[in-house]
Amino acid sequence: MASDNAHDLDSDTEGGQAGGVQSVDRALTVLEILARDGDAGVSSIAVEMGIHKSTASRLLASLVTRELVQQDSERGKYRLGFGILRLASSIPGRLSLVREARPVLEGLAERFKETVNLAVLRSSYAVNLDQAMGPSTLATYDWVGSLTPLHATSSGKVLLAALEPEDRARLLDETGLPARTPRTITNRDQLERELVSVARSGHAMVKEEFEIGLNAVAVPIVSHLDIVIGAISVSGPAFRFDPEAMPEVVDGLQEAGLRISTRMGHTTT
Incomplete structure (x- = not known):
């Protein structure tokens, strides 16, 4: 001894x-x-x-x-x-969501060969801050800077689901639920039921609700304060991209969301 x-x-x-x-x-x-x-x-x-x-x-x-x-x-x-x-x-103020998410977005785009977007809530829209393009020649639209409706996009539904009920109600009272396509959810009760499912499952899907021929799935990004600060989504043409039938995309996206959240200081218990 x-x-x-x-x-x-x-x-x-x-x-x-x-x-x-x-x-x-x-x-x-x-x-x-x-x-x-x-x-x-x-x-x-x-x-x-x-x-x-x-x-x-x-x-x-x-x-x-x-x-x-x-x-x-x-x-x-x-x-x-x-x-x-x-x-x-001193850490959160020095972290840039775009900078921390960028390599993860690129990895997802390379892995799933589709477009990957990073979005945050600004006023009554989901604003796309960054994008990584898949290698497909069809994935050419630049969504960076675009304002997209919360109720008709996968990222928007993730951001809506994270809001307190009174905040969400106030926002939807202001914006309404305008139809972007015949598939857009325009019934408030139906949307609320879906948002409960989004909160429970940790991901949101849209199938041609924002644009005919476009499907997408998104997951939240969480901060060190356990607050949803953004969403990351994968989107692609409906003829080849059906997230409901592609569990590997959902799993990969959730892993990516957790990785970005960790980079932003979030810890899991």
């Missing part, structure tokens, strides 16, 4: 790059333990990490100095400190 402790102390205090990397790695592990458990004592942290209690104490003391960790004066246990909030709060 003595030799193990000596080795642990030597490893913790050794000079050079290896020792520095090890210290950083251990400090991050402490933060992960506290994030997972809420709080923890020195002994339990040391046991889980397989290090000497004195080493764990030094790590915690260093983190306390930086206000990344704080100690409960009554229980003696440690928990994450306000320094973590300061660091985390």
